[in-house]
Amino acid sequence: MEELVRQVVGYLRGMWRFRWWGLALAWIVGIAGGVVIYMMPDKYESTARVYVDTQSVLRPLMSGLAVQPNVDQQIAILSRTLINRPNVEKLITMADLDLGVRDRQDREALIAQLTRDLKIRGTGRDNLFTLAYEDARPDRAQRVVQALVSLFVESGLVNKRQDTDAARRFIEDQIKTYEQKLSEAENRLKDFRLRNMGLLGDGARDYVTQIAQTEQQLAQARLELREAENSRDAMQRQLVGEDPVLLPQAPGGAANSVSIPDLDNRIDVLKKNLDSMLQRYTDQHPDVLGARRVLAQLEKQKQEEVDAMRKAGPGRFDSVNSNPVYQQMKLSLAESEARVASLRARVGEYEGRLVQLRASSERLPELEAEMAQLNRDYDVHKRNYESLVARRESANISVEMDAQSGIAEFRQIDPPSLPNKPSAPNRVLLMPLVGLVGLAVGVALTFLISQLRPAFSDGRTLREVTGLPVLGAVSLLQTPERAKARRRGLLAFSGGVAGFVGVVGVATLLLSMLQK
Incomplete structure (x- = not known):
């Protein structure tokens, strides 16, 4: 600690030797700074306050039906992105700032200056914004702020409409896309069902159910077949023990008077069919001719059987059809065979x-997997399509709600002001700062010179630097004349410093009086 104090004291002694240089530089810097501050042009700030009302009675009523955008967030983003090159170019035209622009460089400089000086300050809540601009001319600052207010309101409405239109166009495009996908999925499903209709069945039963039902039908049919065969065999056994009884021969010996059940039934059926065909066709129709040919063959066959019975014996032929039980059993046997x-x-x-x-x-x-895949694709496309249609209707309701009520309403709380006092530069604050800067520069100059032109203030420092032994030191004899000269120097230096501080104070006071 003692070493540090000794080093600081050494620095101060070295700087004290060049104190007049530092004081002179402080006066020069202070006077130059004061002149610069006085000559700085005045700037006038025009401000306006805008309130964005995002509350609406329809918003809670339409919750769940209409899209509810985060209007507060949109307004906050708008306030941060409003000052961009396209908007600044519009503002230049609206405020007639391009009247004095001569070439492209001047226009670029004007755009850069406006982008830097335009300010939109928000309170952080309540959607209250302050729009400000500083200019050398109060009327021009007011025009710029008025144009900025108009641009702020128009940009909010235009951006909201553009976002809504873009969202609706996107939803419409997606609906068309999914409508096409849904139609393609339906066609694929339809084609698959048509190709595999035999395997898929009627859609209400699966493949295993069809096999089980077919097996059940087959078992039932086999059971009925066994029953029919048993019934037929029983009839045949009964028929073996029953003899036919033939009736006496009719006059003329015609075969029509003899009853042969099998042939008679077939002849009767064929005659009925022939009568039905004659009602629809002519006698020369192939079906009519065929039926008559078969009928003739059956009648011929019946005649042959009757002749055979007659040859078998008179007694047997004379009793044809006398046993009705035998004839009935023959008929039942034929039905059983059929x-x-x-x-x-x-x-x-x-x-x-x-x-x-x-x-x-x-x-x-494989078919079930393909069917499941087709159904899954169809369900996904259908669900997305229905969701997009619902969102489109919700967007339409939102547009109508915005048009009817206005979700975000811009209100101008304070119109752009016409300033009558300059807002910058703050000369009352800048003048003391110039004074402090002058003193700091003077102190820095004395320290720099003391380092460039060092001197030893005591024997210890000399011994440490040179490494040589110091045998002694010769002190300066203090005489009354030297003491008096030293006091005059101190007074003069103190007066110079006090005068500098006083001049800075007086200048600050005068500037504050001029700004009122």
Whole structure:
């Protein structure tokens, strides 16, 4: 600590030797600074306050139906991004600032100056903004602030409309895209169903259900077939023990008087069919000719059987159709044979269908996976499409709500002011600062000179620097004349410093009086 104090004292002694140089420089800097401050041009600041009302009665009422943008955030972003080159160029035209512009360089300088001097200050809450601008002419500052207020209001409305229009256009484009995707997904699903209709069934039953149902139908058909065959066999056994009884021969020996149930039934059916065809076709129609040919063959066959019965014996031929039980059993047997044939055909059909279903079972997992993928794509596109349509309607409601009520309303609280007193420069503050700067520069000069022209103030410092032993020191004898001269020097230096401070104070007082 003692070493530090000794070093500081050494610095001060060295600076004291050049104190007049520092005082002179302080006066020069102070006078020059005072002149510069006095000659600085006055600037007048025009201000205006704008309030943005973002509250609306419709906002809580339309919650959930209309899009609710963060208007406060939009206004805050607008206040920070309003001062840009396009807006500044508009402001120059609106405020007639380009009347004195001669070339492109002047215009660029004017744009840069406006971008630097325009100010939008917010309170941080309540959406209250202060717009300010400083200029050498009060009327021009007022015009610039008025143009800035108009630009602030118009930019807020235009940006909101542009954002809304861009959002609606984007939603419309997305709706068209998803509408096309939805149509393509529907067509793919339809084509897949048409290609695999046999395997997918009617859509209400899966593939396993179809196989189970077919197996159940096949079992039922087989059961009915066994029942029909058993019934037929029983009839055949009963028919073996029953002899036919033939009636006496009709006059003329015609075959029509003899009843043969099988042939008679077929002949009756064929005659009925022939009568039906004759009502629709002519006698030369191929179907009519074929039916008549078959009818003739059946009648011929019946005649042959009747002749055979007659040759078998008179007694047997004379008792044809006398036993009705035998004839009824023959008819029932024929019906049983027909039913057995029908059931065999049904069993064969069910067996073929079951074989086909089981043969196609290997493709079932692949088809189900493809079907699930198609349904999933279709559901996703449909869900997105419906969501976009709902958002479009919500955006339309928001636009109508903005048009009817105005979600953000700009109110001008204070119009642009016409200043009558300069707001800058603050000469009352700058003059003391110039005085302090002058003193600081004087002190710095004395320290610099003391370092450039060093001197030893005591023997210890000399010994430390040179490394040589100091045998002694010769002191200056203080005489009355030297003491008197030293006091005069101190008084003169003190007076110079006090005069500098006084002049700075007086100048500050005069400047404050001039600004009132």
